[in-house]
Each structure stands twice: as C-alpha cells, then as structure tokens.
Amino acid sequence: MDSEYTSRISKMSMQTQDFLEAERIEAAMRMARPNVSVVGLGGAGSNIVSWIKQRGLTGGKLVAANTDAAHLAITKADRRILMGEKLTHGQGAGGYPDRGAEAAKDALEDLVKETNGSNILFLCAGLGGGTGTGASQVYSEALQAPGRLVVGVVTLPFSVERYRYENAKKGLERMRAHCDTVVAIDNTKLAKVAGDLPLQDALGVANELVGQFVKGITETITTASLINIDYADLRAIMEKRGLAAIGVGYAEGEERVEKAVRQAIEGQLLDIKDISKAKGALVHVSGGHDITLEEVTKAGELVTKSLPPTAKIVWGARVDPTMNGHARVMVVLTGIESTFLSENSYKFALGPLKMGKAS
Ligand SMILES: Nc1nc2c(ncn2[C@@H]2O[C@H](COP(=O)(O)OP(=O)(O)OP(=O)(O)O)[C@@H](O)[C@H]2O)c(=O)[nH]1
Ligand SMILES: [Mg+2]
Known part of the structure; x- marks a missing residue:
C-alpha cells in the first residue's frame, strides 16, 4: 500500500514538473516570437505604411501617425493617430521639426499603447519636413523598451530640396544616437538608380523600396523561409549599430x-x-x-x-x-x-531631379 502511495506521489510530481517545463517553454517561445510594429511618421512615413498595408503584412502591425488630418484620412493602416491636434489643428507641422516633436510628445501615450509588446519597432519617415523629422527623434528615444530592437528607416531629401538638408541632418544625427540602427536612403541616389524619374514617380519608388525592406525583413523572421533569418540574427546585425x-x-x-x-x-x-x-x-x-x-x-x-x-x-x-x-x-x-553627416562634404554631383507630374 505504502509503495503504491509513494509511486503515485512520484508520478504526480513528475507530471507537475512536466507541466511547469511546458509552461516555461511556452513562455520562452512567446518571448522569442518576433512581434513587429511598423510606425510611419508624417507624410512620407504614412505613405510607406499605406504601401505596405495595400500589399499586406504577415506578422506585423501597421501604425500611421501624422499631424496632417487630411493626409491621415487617406492613409491605409491598422491604426491611425492624429498627433498634437491642439498645437497643429490637424494642418501639419509646416516644415518645423520642433512643432513635429511637440505634437509627437502629445501622442506618446497612444504610441506606447499601440506598440506595446513588440520586440521589433520600425520607425519610418522622410527626413527634412516637420512631422516625420520631429516625431522620429522623440519616438526613437521614448519608445525604447527592454529587449526591443528599434530600427529607423528614413529617406533623405532630394537635391532639389536643399533647404531641407539641415533639418534632415540634425534629425538623422539624433535618430542615430537613439535607434539601434538607422537605415538611411538618399532619395537623390535612389532616383538616379531608378533612372531619373519625375519627382512624383521617384517618391513612389522610395515608398516601394522602404516598404519592401520592412515587409521583407518582417516576413523573413515571422514566417518560414528557404533560409530563415531569426530574431537573434537580426539583433546581431542591428543592435547598437x-x-x-x-x-x-x-x-x-x-x-x-x-x-x-x-x-x-x-x-x-x-x-x-x-x-x-x-x-x-x-x-x-x-x-x-x-x-x-x-x-x-x-x-x-x-x-x-x-x-x-x-x-x-x-x-x-x-x-x-x-x-x-x-x-x-x-x-x-x-x-x-x-x-551625408560630415559637414559641407555632401556634393550635389548627381544633378537636379527632373520635376514633373507622375504619368
Ligand atoms: N519616401 C517618400 N518620401 C517622401 C514622400 N513625400 C515626401 N517625401 C520626402 O520626405 C520629406 C518630408 O516630407 P513629408 O513627409 O511630407 O513631411 P512631414 O514629415 O509630413 O512634415 P510636415 O508636412 O512639415 O509636417 C520630403 O522632404 C521628401 O524628401 C513620399 O511619399 N515618400
Ligand atoms: Mg506633412
């Protein structure tokens, strides 16, 4: 009788251990499972998010945040956030990054809620204007969280937008200081590679490129591939780089x-x-x-x-x-x-973009 009792107790204890181990594995799996948030800031950032939304994103959430209500109304995203309404009255930040930054601070709580639980955060913006430049600086710092990889994906102004260079340079420097990695794409170089397109078409190419980059990385780590890149691989390449x-x-x-x-x-x-x-x-x-x-x-x-x-x-x-x-x-x-970041060394050697309407 005694030995039967002991054996039942020991069986129960093994089952409990098994159960606890299964719980532990499940919890570790939840932690390791990549959870991606893509946040588009300002006009360009929102257009990039719309581009991704229209093609679908497996394994990630798409958030667009802007100070421009009319633009936000035509943006496609899982969640849209109007930033700093009292400050900008839904009319944009008018090219002033300080206004964009203030508006972003107002909406911080919403952004924290929307990105909660994500261990990869992409912040997408076109640097040089007010909203994207200001907000990406604020959020690259404020949305950091333990175990989260913060990756900025930004475009730099076209050579025809020289007046926006200083804003973009400052914005890029600040983002570099806070993000793990900032992937920067020079719109002028991109337009050149794409074959001297009119401005409107070149913007489309830039959206597609950034969109494909974010979609490609997200899907490669969240879905099975021929050769997988996993979260640890991404960290190894992008953490504090x-x-x-x-x-x-x-x-x-x-x-x-x-x-x-x-x-x-x-x-x-x-x-x-x-x-x-x-x-x-x-x-x-x-x-x-x-x-x-x-x-x-x-x-x-x-x-x-x-x-x-x-x-x-x-x-x-x-x-x-x-x-x-x-x-x-x-x-x-x-x-x-x-x-781009070394003073006065940026050359406009690539020549101006052809201005024209999209065909
Ligand atoms: N990739 C991409 N870049 C764009 C697009 N539109 C503008 N840009 C670039 O991004 C920079 C910032 O423009 P916007 O995103 O419109 O500016 P914003 O962040 O909304 O700032 P404000 O309008 O001043 O509040 C521009 O100087 C362009 O170089 C777009 O649709 N796609
Ligand atoms: Mg705008």
Whole structure:
C-alpha cells in the first residue's frame, strides 16, 4: 500500500514538473516570437505604411501617425493617430521639426499603447519636413523598451530640396544616437538608380523600396523561409549599430545571383565613406522555385569577401513563386559612416531631379 502511495506521489510530481517545463517553454517561445510594429511618421512615413498595408503584412502591425488630418484620412493602416491636434489643428507641422516633436510628445501615450509588446519597432519617415523629422527623434528615444530592437528607416531629401538638408541632418544625427540602427536612403541616389524619374514617380519608388525592406525583413523572421533569418540574427546585425545603408540588385539568367549581389553592393543608396569598415551585413535573396541553395550560399560568400573579416554577416532566402528565372538581392550594411553627416562634404554631383507630374 505504502509503495503504491509513494509511486503515485512520484508520478504526480513528475507530471507537475512536466507541466511547469511546458509552461516555461511556452513562455520562452512567446518571448522569442518576433512581434513587429511598423510606425510611419508624417507624410512620407504614412505613405510607406499605406504601401505596405495595400500589399499586406504577415506578422506585423501597421501604425500611421501624422499631424496632417487630411493626409491621415487617406492613409491605409491598422491604426491611425492624429498627433498634437491642439498645437497643429490637424494642418501639419509646416516644415518645423520642433512643432513635429511637440505634437509627437502629445501622442506618446497612444504610441506606447499601440506598440506595446513588440520586440521589433520600425520607425519610418522622410527626413527634412516637420512631422516625420520631429516625431522620429522623440519616438526613437521614448519608445525604447527592454529587449526591443528599434530600427529607423528614413529617406533623405532630394537635391532639389536643399533647404531641407539641415533639418534632415540634425534629425538623422539624433535618430542615430537613439535607434539601434538607422537605415538611411538618399532619395537623390535612389532616383538616379531608378533612372531619373519625375519627382512624383521617384517618391513612389522610395515608398516601394522602404516598404519592401520592412515587409521583407518582417516576413523573413515571422514566417518560414528557404533560409530563415531569426530574431537573434537580426539583433546581431542591428543592435547598437548606428547608421546603415541598403542596396538592391535584380537580375535574371546565368549568374543572376552574383550579378544581383554586385549591383546591391555597388549601388548602395547612401554615400558610404569606407565600405571596408562596415561592421555587419544582412543579405537577403529572393527568387522563384528554381533558386538553389548553392546560389544563395554564393551570395553570402560574395558579400563576405567584400567586408572585413570582423564583420558579422547573416543571410536568408525566400521563394517567391512569381519570380521564376529571377533573383532579387538586398544587402544592408550596418555600422557605416556616411558623407551625408560630415559637414559641407555632401556634393550635389548627381544633378537636379527632373520635376514633373507622375504619368
Ligand atoms: N519616401 C517618400 N518620401 C517622401 C514622400 N513625400 C515626401 N517625401 C520626402 O520626405 C520629406 C518630408 O516630407 P513629408 O513627409 O511630407 O513631411 P512631414 O514629415 O509630413 O512634415 P510636415 O508636412 O512639415 O509636417 C520630403 O522632404 C521628401 O524628401 C513620399 O511619399 N515618400
Ligand atoms: Mg506633412
């Protein structure tokens, strides 16, 4: 009788242990599961969020915050927030980052609530205006949380907007100080790569590029891929890395991956002082069902060769059924220095943009 009792007790205790272990695993899994919030700030940020919303985002929440009520009304997002209504009366920050910052402080509580529980936060804005520039500075600091990776994704003004350079420069410097990584895209370089487009079309290209970047990273870590990039990989590349540049390559036919990698490295969309000093790289390849692991590995090797041996490199790949015969490669270089931030060194060598209406 005694021994039966002991054995029942010991069985119960094992079941309890099992139960507690299962709870522990479940809790760890919840913590490790990437939870992404994408916040678009100001006009450009909201347009980027609309671009992503229209294409759908698996595994992330889309929030748009603006001081401009009319623009917010046409923005597509999971949640829209009008910032600083008493201050700006829903009419925008008029190009003044201080006003944008004040409006952002007013809406901080809402933003904290909307991003609660996310361990990856993307802050998207076009730097140079009032709302996006001011709000991204405030939120990159105020929305930090333990275990959260804060990544800024910003565009820098076109050369025709020289009067906005000072705002953008200050904004970028402050964001760099607070974000883990700020991915900066120089609109002038982007427009050049896209083939000298009229301003309106160039803005569309910029939205698409930033949108694809955010959507690509989110989906690569939240859904199963050919080669996964997980949350820890992303942290290793982006945690406290300062400034980052991005390049995209697209090719088909023989050696498509090599060609696309070269394009992506050589066509970085921000002037980098010295590429050999990059501290990390994230390489992401997408291609049709015909893409092979060998090709993807080659892409990683090619990037490894271009960077110092100390640089940390992670790569991932995803099959996109619409891309048979093609390869698209995105290379993000982190921990870089840019000439954009060194005083008076930014050259307007790329020439002015053609101004015109979108076709
Ligand atoms: N990617 C992208 N960039 C844009 C777009 N519209 C403007 N920009 C760029 O972003 C900068 C800031 O513009 P907006 O986002 O309209 O400004 P804002 O943050 O709303 O600021 P205020 O209107 O002054 O309150 C501009 O100088 C452009 O370089 C857009 O639709 N997409
Ligand atoms: Mg605006």
